[in-house]
Amino acid sequence: MSDTPQVINTLRTKAEELSAHIKRLERALQQAKADLAHINASVMLFEAPSEGSEFPLHFNLGRLYRVREIGKLCQEALATGPKDTRELALHAIRAKGFDETDKHLRASIQLRIVNAMRMQELRGKVRRVGKHGSAIVWVAAITIATPQEPNPKISHFLFVNSISACSNRSSVGG
Incomplete structure (x- = not known):
């Protein structure tokens, strides 16, 4: 057996466990800070800046x-x-x-x-x-916009088509 008492071994083991737990918590804290930064950046994209402040480079x-x-x-x-x-x-x-x-x-x-x-x-x-x-x-x-004279070809086309449409209707009924 080792020369160190059982209490010291138990305390060292507990210290290592706590150290590992603190490292996990620090990583989780870092991730939470990064998440918060991303959320704040997203809010800035959709929120109009206050009066007199400079616009961000990316803005909706x-x-x-x-x-x-x-x-x-x-x-x-x-x-x-x-x-x-x-x-x-x-x-x-x-x-x-x-x-x-x-x-x-x-x-x-x-x-x-x-x-x-x-x-x-x-x-x-x-x-x-x-x-x-x-x-x-x-x-x-x-x-x-400048006043333009009506195009005689278009006017003639519209007039002829309206006459033929009327004559087609009268022939259908008679």
Whole structure:
């Protein structure tokens, strides 16, 4: 047998068990801290930052503007004349009171504006009139609409088809 008393052996064994338990708890604490950091980061993505604070690099812009609000803000800005995408973004940022110097926010909103303007272009509400550097210049469709004379071929086609449709109906009943 060994020269150390049984009490000391028992205490050393217990100390090793507690040390191993503490290491497991420390690993669990580290994991819990990492989980908390991830949850806080996720909350930041969906929560608008407080007034005057800087926007994070990754942020859900869908929470900043209501549905079609960017398009409406752009229409307001285009009412005064042609504007490029950068000017429209600056107008949208000012309308919400965000930081105009935040280049990440400005770039994200510019991408959103290009998408919104393309959708409005498909609806016939805006038109592209060129480029200013790398930015597209937009104009409201109302400001560039010019009165056009009716196309006589189309008018004649519509008139002939309406007459033939009427004659077909009268022949079916008679």
